[in-house]
Amino acid sequence: MTHQAIPGPASVWNNIEGISFGGDYNPEQWPVSVRLEDLELMQEAGVNFLSVGIFSWALLEPAEGQYDFGWLDDVMDNLHGIGVKVALAAATAAPPAWLVRKHPEILPVRADGTTLGPGSRRHYTPSSAVYRKYAAGITRVLAERYKDHPALALWHVDNELGCHVSEFYGEEDAAAFRLWLERRYGTIGALNAAWGTAFWSQHYGSFDEILPPGVAPSTLNPGQQLDFQRFNSWALMDYYRGLVAVLREVTPAVPCTTNLMASSATKSMDYFSWAKDLDVIANDHYLVAADPERHIELAFSADLTRGIAGGDPWILMEHSTSAVNWQPRNQPKMPGEMLRNSLAHVARGADAVMFFQWRQSFAGSEKFHSAMVPHGGRDTRVWREVVDLGAALQLLAPVRGSRVESRAAIVFDYEAWWASEIDSKPSIDVRYLDLLRAFHRSLFLRGVSVDMVHPSASLDGYDLVLVCTLYSVADEAAANIAAAASGGATVLVSYFSGITDEKDHVRLGGYPGAFRELLGVRVEEFHPLLAGSQLKLSDGSVSSIWSEHVHLDGAEAIQAFTGYPLEGVPSLTRRAVGTGAAWYLATFPDRDGIESLVDRLLEESGVSPVAGADAGVELTRRRSADGGSFLFAINHTRAAATVRASGTDMLSGERFTGTVEAGSVAVIAED
Numbered sequence: 001m002t003h004q005a006i007p008g009p010a011s012v013w014n015n016i017e018g019i020s021f022g023g024d025y026n027p028e029q030w031p032v033s034v035r036l037e038d039l040e041l042m043q044e045a046g047v048n049f050l051s052v053g054i055f056s057w058a059l060l061e062p063a064e065g066q067y068d069f070g071w072l073d074d075v076m077d078n079l080h081g082i083g084v085k086v087a088l089a090a091a092t093a094a095p096p097a098w099l100v101r102k103h104p105e106i107l108p109v110r111a112d113g114t115t116l117g118p119g120s121r122r123h124y125t126p127s128s129a130v131y132r133k134y135a136a137g138i139t140r141v142l143a144e145r146y147k148d149h150p151a152l153a154l155w156h157v158d159n160e161l162g163c164h165v166s167e168f169y170g171e172e173d174a175a176a177f178r179l180w181l182e183r184r185y186g187t188i189g190a191l192n193a194a195w196g197t198a199f200w201s202q203h204y205g206s207f208d209e210i211l212p213p214g215v216a217p218s219t220l221n222p223g224q225q226l227d228f229q230r231f232n233s234w235a236l237m238d239y240y241r242g243l244v245a246v247l248r249e250v251t252p253a254v255p256c257t258t259n260l261m262a263s264s265a266t267k268s269m270d271y272f273s274w275a276k277d278l279d280v281i282a283n284d285h286y287l288v289a290a291d292p293e294r295h296i297e298l299a300f301s302a303d304l305t306r307g308i309a310g311g312d313p314w315i316l317m318e319h320s321t322s323a324v325n326w327q328p329r330n331q332p333k334m335p336g337e338m339l340r341n342s343l344a345h346v347a348r349g350a351d352a353v354m355f356f357q358w359r360q361s362f363a364g365s366e367k368f369h370s371a372m373v374p375h376g377g378r379d380t381r382v383w384r385e386v387v388d389l390g391a392a393l394q395l396l397a398p399v400r401g402s403r404v405e406s407r408a409a410i411v412f413d414y415e416a417w418w419a420s421e422i423d424s425k426p427s428i429d430v431r432y433l434d435l436l437r438a439f440h441r442s443l444f445l446r447g448v449s450v451d452m453v454h455p456s457a458s459l460d461g462y463d464l465v466l467v468c469t470l471y472s473v474a475d476e477a478a479a480n481i482a483a484a485a486s487g488g489a490t491v492l493v494s495y496f497s498g499i500t501d502e503k504d505h506v507r508l509g510g511y512p513g514a515f516r517e518l519l520g521v522r523v524e525e526f527h528p529l530l531a532g533s534q535l536k537l538s539d540g541s542v543s544s545i546w547s548e549h550v551h552l553d554g555a556e557a558i559q560a561f562t563g564y565p566l567e568g569v570p571s572l573t574r575r576a577v578g579t580g581a582a583w584y585l586a587t588f589p590d591r592d593g594i595e596s597l598v599d600r601l602l603e604e605s606g607v608s609p610v611a612g613a614d615a616g617v618e619l620t621r622r623r624s625a626d627g628g629s630f631l632f633a634i635n636h637t638r639a640a641a642t643v644r645a646s647g648t649d650m651l652s653g654e655r656f657t658g659t660v661e662a663g664s665v666a667v668i669a670e671d
Contacts, residue, residue, distance in 0.1 A: 016085050016153060018397030020049035020352035021390050023372055024318065027052070027075045028059050029361060035075065038359065039082050041373060046390030047084060049352060051317065052076070053142075054089040054159045055121065058096035061138055069145060076151050085153035087257075087317075088146060090243050092135040093159035094121040099134055106131040109170035111214040116165060120365075125168045126161075126239035127176040139243050143250035155247050155256040156317075160284060161236045163261060166268035168232060169212045178207045180231045194503045195223035222422045222504050229418040233269045241277060255279035259317040262308055263301040264433055267421075270414040271308045272454045281309035284318035284356070287341070289331035293441070295636050298341060299618065300440050302348035304412060307452030311403055313351035316342075321355055321382050322370035330368065336663040338385050339392065340634050343665045346393075347620035347632035351400050353393060395650050396667060402624035406449040407607045408464040410436055411481065413455050413473075419504050420471035420496065427528035429545045435468040435494055435588060442598045447609035447619035459484035464605040467515075470497040472504055478514035485518060486578030490605035492597075493519060494585045495546050511548070512584070519584040520554030520575035527566060534590075536562050537571055541593035547571070548586050555584065558600075572597070612644035617660060619643070629670040635660040647671045 022042075027035045042050075053060070053072060061067055079086055095106060100118045106128045108116045116123060124131045135158075146152050185191040188204055197203045202221055204210055213220040213228050244256045259282045260271050275281060283305040287294040305314055321338050323330040333341070342353045360371035374382045417432040443450050451462070455477035459465055465484050470493070478498060485491040498514030500506050507513025511523035527547040529535065535543050538560040547561055550570045559572035573584045581604065589597060602608070610621045616637035622630045630650070633643045641660050647670040649656045660666045 016049055018048075019346060019393040019400055020085075020315070020354070021045075021393045022047040022049040022084070022358070023051070023355035024054060024357040025050040025052050025075075026055070026357060026359070026361070028056050028071060029363075030359065032074075034359070035078070038373075039078055041378075042084060042358075043082055045372065045387050046394055047358075049085050049087065049153070049354065050079065050358065051087040051089060051156045051354065052079075053091050054156065055091070055094050056089070057091040057094065057138055060091060060142070061096065063098055064102070067141065076146065076149050080149070080151035084151065086149075086151045087154040087156040088142065088152055089156040090135070090139045090142065090158055090247075092138065092157075092243065095124050095131065095134075099131075103128075103130045103134075105170075105172070107170075108165050108168050109173070110165075111167065111169050111212070113169070113214070115170075120164070122160075122164045125170055125173055126235045127168060127170075127173045129172065132239065132242055135239075136242060136246050139246045140250065143247050147251045147254075152251075152254060154280070155244075155251070155254055156282075157240055157243050157247070157256055157258045160259055160261055161240060162233075162266075162269045166232055166236070167212075167228070168235065169214055173235070174210075174212050176235060177212055177228065177231050178210050180234065181210060181227065182207050184227070195221050195227075196505065197221070219423045222419075222424065225422050226415070226419050226504050229268070230270070230415070233273065233414075236269060237274050237277060240274075244277065257282045257315070259284045260305070260308070261285075262305045264297055264437060267414065267417050267432075272412075272414065275308050275310065280315055281305060281312070282315040282317040285316065285345070286318075286320055286324055287333075289323070289327055289329065295340065295344065295618065295634075296441050296444050297437075298344055299348060299444050300437060302345050302350070303440070303450060304452045306349040306404060307412060307454070309349065310457075311349070311451065313349055313401060313403070315352040315354065316345045316350040317352070317354050318356040319345070319354075320370050321372055321374070321386060323368070325366050325369040332370070334663075335381065336385075338382075339389055340636065340663070340665060342389055343392070343632060343667070344618060344620075344634055346396065346399065347404075347618070347622065347634065349404050349622070353389070392651055392665075395653075398624070398628060398650075398669070399622055399630050399667070402622040402628065402630060404449060404451070405610070405621045405623050406451040407462060408443060408448055408450040408605075409453045409459060409462040409466070410440060410450055411455050411465065411467045411470060412436065412452040413470060413477075415502065416455075416470050416472050419500065420469055422504070426526045427546065429528070429531070430469065430496055432469050432471075436466075438588075438591075438594050439466050439468060439598065442594050444618070445615070446598070446602070447611060447613060447617070448602070448607060449610055449620055456480060459489065460487075463489055464601055464607045465489050465491045467491065467493040467497055469494055472500045472502055473498055473514050474502045475514070478518075481515075482518040482577070482582075485580040485582045488579040490581050490583070490601055491518075491577075492583040492585060492601060495548060495587065515582075515584075516553070518575075518577065518582045519573065520552065520582070521570070521573055521584050522551045522553050523548045523586070524551065525549045535587065537587070537589075537593070538562055539596070541596065542590045543571070543587040543593060544590065545588040546586070550584075550586050555582075558583075561587070614641040614643075617641045617643060631668040631670055633660050633666045633668065635662060635664055638662045643668075645670060
């Protein structure tokens with residue numbers, strides 16, 4: 001079942017004033033005395049929004065059909081008493097022990113046939129009819145009990161769907177996969193054609209013969225692998241829809257969401273296809289401490305989340321105040337880093353800043369994961385920074401509801417990511433995100449805002465469109481990208497784009513298939529480079545990973561390969577198209593080459609930074625419907641930096657002086 005999302009950003013959640021601030025609250029882990037102390041601390045920090053009950057099923061229903069809501073009743077009433085709104089969880093993310101014992105068939109199965117047991121979390125398969133029945137049952141009981149509670153603002157459905165395990169190989173999963181395929185293709189003949197089963201005698205006589213692509217002697221059918229990725233993403237979303245259907249029936253006015261994990265590390269779910277079923281997009285994001293440019297990865301993930309939201313404001317449902325517990329070396333955040341991280345998400349469209357979790361656990365596998373209230377309590381740097389953040393967010397209330405302003409777009413497609421990284425490709429070094437992140441990094445460092453957009457989304461209003469490693473693409477999406485160039489945009493398409501259609505069938509006649517006519521080039525053969533190899537290009541720059549034999553067919557050569565066997569073969573081309581232009585990049589430039597190319601593209605497209613600033617300052621602008629303009633200037637360096645802007649610094653209340661101190665943030669309500 002699908003549903004129509006509540007029009008606009010979710011209605012009840014929108015009634016929270018200003019930027020929402022809080023986190024996951026797990027009061028069931030603590031005695032009443034601590035819960036009462038929590039109320040005082042929440043008021044001190046300025047908390048106004050909490051997720052409650054995410055992992056509480058075993059306490060809410062300690063035995064089948066026996067419920068204990070006393071503690072949750074008290075928590076909901078007490079939170080309402082201090083003005084805190086609640087995203088109440090459906091509590092289905094960790095099945096209770098009694099359910100696993102009675103129905104072990106709900107447990108997920110790996111590709112090698114291993115059944116994953118309980119004792120952790122997320123130990124269920126979304127295709128289990130039994131699990132769906134029980135999950136819908138506890139969801140209905142919760143909805144009926146709290147449907148009229150004044151603290152209820154949002155339903156937090158399950159939690160991080162697809163985390164830990166995102167592919168399911170059990171008997172019920174196989175049966176659900178077959179049904180999904182039958183709905184998709186209609187006939188077994190159509191499936192055979194789509195999967196190219198004439199190869200290796202893989203022809204199927206009926207859907208009943210099909211299994212998930214598990215462990216096999218050699219490489220598996222790529223069409224089967226791609227459809228299995230699609231199926232698993234759909235199965236998780238369909239499970240979510242089943243719970244939402246219950247909530248819609250009981251609480252039709254309360255919006256629903258689940259927390260996505262949109263980042264450069266999560267590829268298993270097609271979040272663009274999920275978006276229409278979420279009344280407001282919510283996302284979890286955690287830094288990788290070992291990444292020296294982790295703030296740039298944060299920006300990439302936040303921009304992707306905003307793209308999934310279609311540009312609407314979204315919820316940062318989880319991030320960390322300091323260290324996490326699951327990396328090899330869990331370094332704490334540096335002084336001021338939590339504020340910079342939090343406001344970077346706000347700068348890129350978040351209207352809520354939330355953490356995992358409110359109070360740091362004293363037991364369990366996440367006891368060393370940081371929280372808003374750390375083990376050391378009030379007399380800690382983390383707590384003082386939490387209080388400061390809460391005060392800062394209150395000052396930013398006018399930003400709520402505004403949208404990020406961007407004239408550049410990067411095309412992003414999960415299906416192309418899946419298809420490009422299935423085995424048996426020309427080079428294992430071609431990874432979908434690498435070139436996207438290289439271009440995003442270059443734009444970030446220049447202070448140029450960029451939106452992440454699906455290839456089928458409208459490209460109107462963008463003057464620069466980057467299409468990187470879009471290996472598989474449908475005809476309609478390719479036409480959409482071509483129309484952007486004809487309409488006046490500067491469009492760059494990279495190597496290994498347009499190679500196959502959505503069935504992963506090669507587009508014949510020469511690469512890059514779907515984009516040959518637009519680009520005015522024809523590639524006759526790929527020349528991927530061996531590990532560690534580099535190429536010198538005609539402008540003196542260096543590239544790696546990829547090269548190819550390009551022929552001009554209407555385009556002009558801007559740059560060429562040097563040396564045997566591609567001496568003089570174009571490596572960068574341009575073709576005038578309508579009132580715009582289409583560029584083709586046939587290799588992976590080094591950082592200097594990327595910078596030089598981005599300079600060219602920005603000059604031609606007329607796209608400029610949102611403001612002028614010293615290096616190391618992150619710049620983003622949000623603009624409200626009434627014309628209000630809010631410039632976020634985040635100084636990631638350890639020295640004071642200059643930003644050329646005029647207006648009032650909302651965080652200080654003073655006229656902006658043009659300087660952002662080391663490690664600090666200015667949010668300028670521009671004149």
